[in-house]
């Protein structure tokens with residue numbers, strides 16, 4: 001902890017909410033008895049992600065430290081549904097270790113599962129994976145990133161050879177056109193959206209694609225209010241038009257890509273009339289969008305859940321990258337595909353391999369060399385790591401419900417509220433012999449099923465590294481002490497590991513020591529490399545990877561996926577080209593013909609509406625933190641709702657504020673109506689934030705679909721078929 005220079009101390013750290021990863025400065029004061037308290041939060045003008053800006057969530061961060069209901073001691077239930085008894089931390093950890101060990105001994109390693117989070121520090125994510133794959137030897141570790149960025153990750157790997165956006169936020173300052181598709185940046189990534197708007201004011205154009213007229217769409221130069229689930233038809237149709245207009249970059253395609261030969265014939269099936277029919281968009285708008293993309297000197301695409309939460313999420317990413325490859329608009333200033341991470345450290349988690357077969361350093365347990373490298377890193381005998389993987393979070397909870405997984409340890413996330421088709425999660429947790437949760441508050445929808453609750457520290461109570469959407473590492477600093485016996489996630493994981501009998505491999509004196517170890521998991525194939533970074537260096541400010549040079553600049557001049565080419569030296573389309581070597585088998589980026597297919601569940605006579613789910617501006621995830629912050633609740637004081645088109649509302653006899661019963665094949669919810677033409681006729685929208693703690697029948701994920709993408713295993717949270725009826729006022 002930095003020494004105070006005056007009565008108050010300024011500590012540079014990072015916001016703990018979204019993946020923009022804004023730098024914040026906490027002003028910390030000591031009271032009369034020497035206790036530290038955060039008295040002010042401001043944006044860090046020196047942080048490259050936000051240059052001083054903050055949104056409402058970041059600006060109210062200090063209030064998070066005073067939220068009611070903090071878990072200050074461990075809680076243990078002697079029997080399921082019984083009273084939770086406050087228990088000393090050491091006793092609870094010993095109990096957790098003993099019972100986990102007993103399940104492994106009796107039923108084998110795959111009887112134990114870990115479900116972790118993109119909100120944990122990189123160090124905690126690393127240790128969770130080390131314990132699961134290296135020591136427990138279970139293939140059952142999943143993350144809530146499976147609900148968020150899995151499709152972008154698998155799409156990147158297939159098209160470009162590695163999981164990570166090739167660009168940086170600096171590209172926003174050079175783009176001539178933005179294609180924002182399936183992302184409500186204005187509400188969900190507000191600070192980065194401000195940067196985009198600045199560029200728009202300087203003349204750049206903004207195309208927004210969304211089935212709902214969002215706050216982002218309101219700022220668009222061209223808004224394509226697409227039929228839900230028809231993104232592949234649109235993306236293929238745009239590429240068809242670019243080919244027709246002669247606006248593909250044949251030189252780039254020939255030099256740096258493979259797979260183009262198949263594309264012209266494939267694209268011939270996506271003429272504008274057919275695409276207009278599939279998407280519900282006017283043909284003239286399709287032609288205008290293609291004209292703008294083809295005419296832009298530099299263009300970027302930004303996307304999040306609208307593309308990812310789909311049974312074709314990986315294909316959506318591939319089809320979007322096809323557009324970039326065809327126009328040569330990638331890996332140069334102002335151009336490239338740029339996925340926006342939802343959580344503050346989802347990028348770090350993907351780098352630590354915390355779901356599926358992942359291993360630290362963007363490595364895979366399915367690769368023999370990667371297994372050998374990580375076994376060496378962890379000091380484990382050859383052959384320890386298993387060449388196996390689960391099939392995603394939905395399957396993990398299904399196996400638990402079926403009795404195959406008997407113990408589950410949930411860290412820093414609330415799956416009963418956030419998982420698609422939550423009925424399966426509830427069934428799974430009820431069926432499990434042992435449920436351990438690790439959280440900052442006691443009362444969440446998931447914690448009610450826990451046999452053992454471990455008290456975790458909040459963001460400003462623990463030290464650890466967070467990686468944002470542009471691969472920037474920022475040190476999140478410990479500025480106040482956690483309450484009671486709460487500890488940082490990484491410490492709780494190490495303690496339970498030791499309690500299980502893994503006395504070697506989990507002896508760390510600090511998060512910095514954990515980071516020093518994980519930074520040795522470099523990957524020369526993808527360019528992921530932190531070997532020049534440590535906590536000490538990060539105390540001076542963020543560092544963007546790849547950044548191996550210990551004496552090198554923090555703002556790395558090397559563009560990810562370029563072969564040693566300085567970003568500043570990159571030239572525009574009409575000049576000479578840098579040498580691009582993509583980490584695919586051939587060294588070339590890959591075109592994939594990805595046909596438009598329907599969503600897993602379409603409206604029918606019984607369930608005639610499409611339900612879309614998402615977020616609102618001033619709230620975060622399942623409200624475990626923002627829902628307890630008065631200022632944010634005042635800003636979103638109308639609470640839960642469902643948006644219904646005026647013509648649909650009239651047909652249903654539903655007025656503004658009336659209760660609407662929403663039913664699907666999986667469950668039902670009851671939400672007040674908002675009548676608005678922001679949604680298309682036949683479609684409706686509800687935020688997923690409000691759940692059981694706020695009232696009965698509010699949990700939208702009681703009705704959502706858990707059909708998954710067969711490559712990324714990400715569930716189709718964005719689209720399911722529902723019936724709407726006016727609820728009986730009684």
Ligand code: SF4
Pocket residue numbers: 015016017018019020021022050053054055056057058059188189190191192
């Ligand atoms: Fe925090 Fe995201 Fe808001 Fe920045 S934009 S202050 S990272 S919530």
